Amino acid sequence: RTAEKIKKELATALRSVNPEIMEIKGRDLESGIPNTIEVNSNEICEAIEESLYQIVNSTKEVLEKCPPELAADILDNGIVMTGGGSLIKDFVELMEKEIGINVYLSQNPLDSVVLGGGAAFDNKKLLQTLQVREN
Structure with a gap:
């Protein structure tokens, strides 16, 4: 309970x-x-810094592997952050600074992942386009 309050x-x-x-x-x-x-x-910033930069660096890696047409869309539209971690104060600003692309906070960050997953399962055609492929 205390850790959640601190976060x-x-x-x-x-x-x-x-x-x-x-x-x-x-x-x-x-x-x-x-x-x-x-x-x-x-002090809390220092304690979570490594975890935040793992997210930043993982995002950079994904962006580096994007096909050119998707990269153009991302540059035009930016990135939407979701999940509880996206609510950490100044995390959107850190991502923008480190990645150099506009970053936005989802309107409903705590529920948007579940809602998006549900929409994908309801739409089989969309689900097929999201399949993960191994190299």
Whole structure:
């Protein structure tokens, strides 16, 4: 519960000159005694940075392998981010900065993956075009 609260309220993809601070209450793992500490958004940014850059780098790899006609569409229309991770503060901005393409947040990021998957299963022709092929 505390980790989810930290993620929703403090997690950020870019460091800040004036980081947000949150008081965290819990049990100290070393002493076993209840304790309160302060955590700031820059510390959380540092903790999740490697994971965020794995997403950035994976996205770059996919874009590098895109056929030219799809690459043109992506340049014209940008990328839409979905899922809970896309809600991390400044993640859209980080992606744009690192990839150099417009990035947008889905209108319904928490449900859009499931809704899109459901639409694909309902449309067999669309599903066939999305099949993964091994090299």
